[in-house]
Amino acid sequence: MTLLGAALSTSALALVAVLLAAPAALWTAWSIGGARLSLGALRLLAAVPLAALALSVAPSSHAWLLLWAVGAYAPLTLGLLDVRAATDQRQLGAALALGMSPFQAFRHVLLPVTARPVLAMLLGVLARLVGEAGLFLVIGGAPVLGALAWLHGNGAVLALLVVALGWAALAERLDPRTPVQA
Amino acid sequence: MTALAVERLSAWAGARRLLSDVSLTLEKNRVLAVIGPSGSGKSTFIRCLNRMHELDAGARVAGSVRVHGVEAYAEGIDPIAIRRRVGLVFQQPAVFAHLSIRDNVLVGVRLGHAAPVDADVVVERSLRRAALFDELRDRLDEPATSLSAGERQRLCIARALAVEPEILLLDEPTANLDPVATARIEGLIEELRRSCALVVVTHGMQQAIRISDDTAFLNRGVLVEHGPTTTLFSQPVQLETEEFVTGRFG
Numbered sequence: 001m002t003l004l005g006a007a008l009s010t011s012a013l014a015l016v017a018v019l020l021a022a023p024a025a026l027w028t029a030w031s032i033g034g035a036r037l038s039l040g041a042l043r044l045l046a047a048v049p050l051a052a053l054a055l056s057v058a059p060s061s062h063a064w065l066l067l068w069a070v071g072a073y074a075p076l077t078l079g080l081l082d083v084r085a086a087t088d089q090r091q092l093g094a095a096l097a098l099g100m101s102p103f104q105a106f107r108h109v110l111l112p113v114t115a116r117p118v119l120a121m122l123l124g125v126l127a128r129l130v131g132e133a134g135l136f137l138v139i140g141g142a143p144v145l146g147a148l149a150w151l152h153g154n155g156a157v158l159a160l161l162v163v164a165l166g167w168a169a170l171a172e173r174l175d176p177r178t179p180v181q182a
Numbered sequence: 183m184t185a186l187a188v189e190r191l192s193a194w195a196g197a198r199r200l201l202s203d204v205s206l207t208l209e210k211n212r213v214l215a216v217i218g219p220s221g222s223g224k225s226t227f228i229r230c231l232n233r234m235h236e237l238d239a240g241a242r243v244a245g246s247v248r249v250h251g252v253e254a255y256a257e258g259i260d261p262i263a264i265r266r267r268v269g270l271v272f273q274q275p276a277v278f279a280h281l282s283i284r285d286n287v288l289v290g291v292r293l294g295h296a297a298p299v300d301a302d303v304v305v306e307r308s309l310r311r312a313a314l315f316d317e318l319r320d321r322l323d324e325p326a327t328s329l330s331a332g333e334r335q336r337l338c339i340a341r342a343l344a345v346e347p348e349i350l351l352l353d354e355p356t357a358n359l360d361p362v363a364t365a366r367i368e369g370l371i372e373e374l375r376r377s378c379a380l381v382v383v384t385h386g387m388q389q390a391i392r393i394s395d396d397t398a399f400l401n402r403g404v405l406v407e408h409g410p411t412t413t414l415f416s417q418p419v420q421l422e423t424e425e426f427v428t429g430r431f432g
Contacts, residue, residue, distance in 0.1 A: 090276035094338065097234055098290040099266035099345060108289065112280045 079121025086114045184251075185210040185349055185379035186231065191245035193223075193230050193403075195238060200226045203245070204405045206398055208349075213371060213380045215394035215411065217387065219432035223403040224383045228351040231381065232268035233261040250348055266294055269347035273354040275334035277326035277341075284322040286337055290345045304344055311377075312340035313370050332363025339370065350374060352382045356389070368393050387427055391415055399423050 087110065095105035186208040193201040201223045208214045216224045229235040230243050233254060247254040254264045278286050287305045305322065309315035314336045321328070326337060335355055342350060352371070356364040371393050374380060384390050390397050391411060398408040399422075407414060407423040418424040426432050 088276070088279070090272065090274055091278055093234075094272060094276035094278075095289075096237060097232065097265055097270040097272070098341065099262050099294050100290070101262055104293050108293065109278060 079117065082117035083114050083121060086117045088113065183210045184208070185212075185249070186381070187246070187248040187251075188231070189246040189248075191227070191230055191247060192243070193226050193235055194240075194242040195226075196240040199403060201230065201403045204400070206405065206408045208379050208381065208396065210379050211375050211377075212395040213375050213382060213393055215390035215397045216381060216383045216400060217385070217390050217397060217426070218400035219426070221402075222400040224400055225353055226403075227400065228270065228353055228381055228383055231349070231351060232265045232270050234265070234270060236261070266290075266345050267347055268349045268351060269342035269345060270351040271335070271338050271342050271353065271355055273357045275331065275338045277329070277334050277337055279325070279327050281326060282323045283318055283326050283329070283337060286326045287341050287344050290341060294345060308340040308344040309337075311343050311370075311374065312336045313366060313373070314340055330363075332359050332366060335359060335363070335367060336370065339367075339374075343374075347378060349379045349381065352380065354383050354385060357385065364389075387415070387429075399426060401426070 091109050091113065092105055095109045096102070100108065184207050188207070189205045191201060191204040192199065204223075204227060206214075216227060218224050226235060231247055231249075231254075233243075235241050235243060243255065245255075249264065249267055253259065254261075254268075278289060281289060284301070284305050287308050288299075288301055291299050291304055306315055309318060314333065317333070318329075326334065329337060339350075339352075339355070356367050359367065368389065371380060371382065382390075382393060384393075394411045396409065397411045397414045399406045399414065399420075401422060406426075407418060407420045409419075414423065415427050418427060
């Protein structure tokens with residue numbers, strides 16, 4: 001396989017991985033956000049990649065794959081959780097009851113209260129993108145592209161799906177939301 | 183003068199019927215208490231009065247609600263205009279956390295009026311009507327989140343009053359308040375009846391007796407009985423009403 005072919009193949013795989021993992025991360029964030037779990041506890045997940053590095057987990061092992069999947073999306077998930085936590089449905093309801101249009105409620109209530117966590121999340125995403133690009137250029141792609149190459153070589157895309165679905169199932173189990181009362 | 187006329191009002195959430203053919207009227211300067219067990223449709227009822235119910239996914243309303251003679255559900259009527267005429271204050275005081283006390287009062291007025299308003303006049307008048315001005319006159323620029331629960335609830339009432347609604351709906355306004363704050367809200371309701379009609383959802387029988395002229399008893403989405411408060415509590419017509427007001431269920 002040529003270098004270009006390998007790069008294209010890796011890009012396609014990356015796209016598949018994003019398509020699989022991003023909705024799961026979004027869904028998970030929404031579910032756990034509803035459960036109002038301790039953000040502090042969830043933030044510990046973001047330290048998982050650092051722990052992996054500290055423990056020198058081999059980058060080709062299943063453990064690394066799991067840690068990568070958690071670590072890669074935990075910060076994004078946490079950012080979404082912060083946005084969700086800042087979105088107070090009662091304030092939106094009060095704004096609409098006050099005679100605001102949905103746009104006014106968005107502009108004058110939702111946007112100001114979520115601006116900070118949205119900005120923090122976007123900065124996190126940007127930092128991750130920059131970090132990944134830097135890693136790719138400097139040390140050949142670890143952890144994301146390295147993991148994708150590992151998946152490609154082992155035909156183990158299914159493992160990523162299992163991780164994503166497992167996390168989603170866990171989130172569902174943790175979600176104690178009750179039906180809205182009439 | 184009839185402030186509110188409800189006729190055969192029904193409401194659904196998806197396929198589930200929450201209200202069935204509720205009909206009643208409310209005169210201006212009177213207070214209507216809405217009582218009933220949990221899940222009886224009290225909150226749904228008042229949310230239908232200012233077209234908030236339809237904001238819920240799958241929600242549907244049928245029947246008629248006339249506000250001072252204007253059909254709220256008529257084709258071409260802007261629901262936002264109805265919500266400005268019929269204010270709603272929720273059980274949980276939802277102050278806008280990113281705004282000061284002053285801006286909380288003004289936000290609805292500023293967004294609803296094309297012409298500039300005299301902000302100081304509106305703030306003082308609204309806070310006075312909510313019996314808050316003397317307490318807060320030196321704290322108007324502080325965040326609204328610095329207030330106690332009772333003060334927040336009265337700030338929400340002041341915010342609703344700033345828009346000058348013709349009818350004010352209060353959904354269990356004292357549910358989470360201590361007796362002192364509850365007494366202040368009840369005193370406030372007594373003051374507010376001079377300028378508008380009020381509909382108050384309450385779980386408290388004694389509170390309904392204290393604050394209201396008329397009472398409506400809802401159960402399972404049906405208006406079981408409606409009439410003057412003293413009559414409904416002392417000589418209820420329906421057995422179901424008697425059982426509820428005497429605490430035999432609910």
